[in-house]
Amino acid sequence: MSALAKLMILTGNTVTGSDRRYSPEAESLTEWGAYVYVGADAAIIKSADLVVYSQAIPSDDPELGFCREFNVKTVRRDYFLAEVAATYDFTVAVAGTHGKTTVTAMLSKIFKESGELYTAHIGGNTFDAGNLVYKGDKFFITEACEYKRSFLALRPDVAVILNVEPDHPDTYRSKDELFAAFTSFICNLRRGGVAVVNADTEFYRMNKCTYKDMYTFSVDTPSDCRAVNIRLLSNGRYGFSILHKGYPNVDVSLKIAGKHNVQNALAAYLAATVCGLKRDVIVRGLESFGGVAGRYEFKGYCSGAEVYTDYAHHPTEIRVAVSTALASGGKGRVIAVFQPHTLSRTEALFDGFLHAFCDADAVFVFKEYKARETSGGKDAYALYEGLKERRDEVYYFDDIIALANAVTGYCAPGDVLLVLGAGDISSLASLIV
DSSP states (O other): OHHHHHHHHHTTOOOEEEESSOOHHHHHHHHHTOEEEESOOHHHHHTOSOEEEOTTSOTTOHHHHHHHHHTOOEEEHHHHHHHHHTTSSEEEEEEOSSOHHHHHHHHHHHHHHHTOOEEEEEEEEETTTEEEEESOSSEEEEEOOOGGGGGGGOOOSEEEEOOOOOOOTTTOSSHHHHHHHHHHHHHTOOTTOEEEEETTSHHHHHHTTTOSSEEEEESSSOOSEEEEEEEEOSTTEEEEEEEETTSOOEEEEEEEEOTHHHHHHHHHHHHHHHTTOOHHHHHHHHHHOOOBTTSSEEEEEETTEEEEEEOOOSHHHHHHHHHHHHHHOOSSOEEEEEOOBOHHHHHHTHHHHHHHTTTOSEEEEEOOBOTTOOSSSOOHHHHHHHHHTTOSSEEEESOHHHHHHHHHHHOOTTOEEEEEOSSSTTHHHHHHO
8 A cells, every 4th residue: 555655756746644553654754745644534535536545454444434425436455556557557556465576676686677668566565665666667567365365456467476375265155156256367467468377375286277378387297487406595595507408507696595595586586577677687686685684684683592573473484484594593592583474374374373483493473463353263373372382492471571681581692583473573673672
C-alpha cells in the first residue's frame, strides 16, 4: 500500500491515508508529502476522489462506511494495482509463497543496471531504494500475492512462480484450491506472455505439460536454466554457475546469505532474460544486490551474539533461516525467537512449526501476532506446549521487556540469535542490540 501511495504522489496526485497506528511506513509517507492519520476521518473521506483499500480491511471498517455514506468511489488494492500495471508496456509479476520480495528487489536492481525505463513495486524495503523505484513507464515489476487471490487481478507479460505451499488457510481450504489459483495466475498472461516456473516444485510436476509458453529454473531438476557447482563462499554466501540452454555458462557470486537465494537469483536471471536484458547486466545486478530489510538482516550484537531479524513466519522459511545461521555462524549456538503470525496459520501449519526448529539449540516463543484475526485457530502458547513435548530449551513469553531480559541473559559470544516473525517481534532487536 505504501509503495502505491508513493507512486501516486510521484505521478501528481494528492494522497491521504489512515492506519491503526503510526509506524515507520506512515512516517515515511508523511515525508513524501502524504497526510497520514490514525483512525477514521469522515471529512477526509468525503473530499476524496477515490479510496483504495487493502483486502485486510474488514467490510465494517468506519472509513469504508463513510465511502458508502458519501458515495465516494472505492477500489480494492489488487484491482488498483492491476490498473496501474496496465498503463505500462510490459509487466513482470512475481508470485510464490516464499521469496517474492527478494526476487522483485533483485529484478529492480538488475533493471537499474540495464538503464531501462521501469518501475518496481516491492513488498519490503531494499537498503538502497526503499520499496518503490520509479525510473520510467516501460516495464512494471511487482509482487503478486496469493492472499484472497489478489494476484488474479493482474494480466502480466511474465508470470514468475517461485514456489507454491499452503500459507493462507483463511483463503484456501485445500492444496487443490491453492494450485488452481496459481494455474489461473498463469492463464491470466497477456497474449504472447510467458511463465517462469520453479521446476523443483510439486506445482510444476503437476502442471508441466499444461503450458507451452513456460520456461523453468531449478537447482535439482532438468530445466531450461539450472544452478550447478553451488558452493559456500563465506558468511553464508553462495556462488554458483548458471547452465542456460543455448548460452555459455556464467558464474555468479551473491552478496546476500542463504542457499535459498541461489534459487531466487535463478528466477530473477531467467525472468530478466525473457525481458530481453543482456546476461552481463543481469549478473552485475545479481552480484551487487544487497538484500531487503528484514530478510536475514544483521542488526548488531546482544551479549556477544550476532542478531539477525527475518520475516520468516512459515515453517519452510524458519528452516531456511536456521540453516542460513548454521552455514554463516561460528561455533556457538543458534537461538531462535519466534512470534506466530495469525491464529489460523498456526493451527493449519502446526505440525510444520513443531519440526521447523529441529536444528536450533533453543527456542523462545513470543505471544502471537493476530493481525486481522480475533478468534479461532491456535495461539503461541499452544505452540510452546507442543514444542516443549518434543525438545528441551524452549521458553514462552508474553511480555516484550521480559523476553528481552531473558534473551540478553541467555546469549553468549559466538551465538547467532534469530528474531523471526512477520508481526511486531522485530522491535525486540532494537531493545537488545
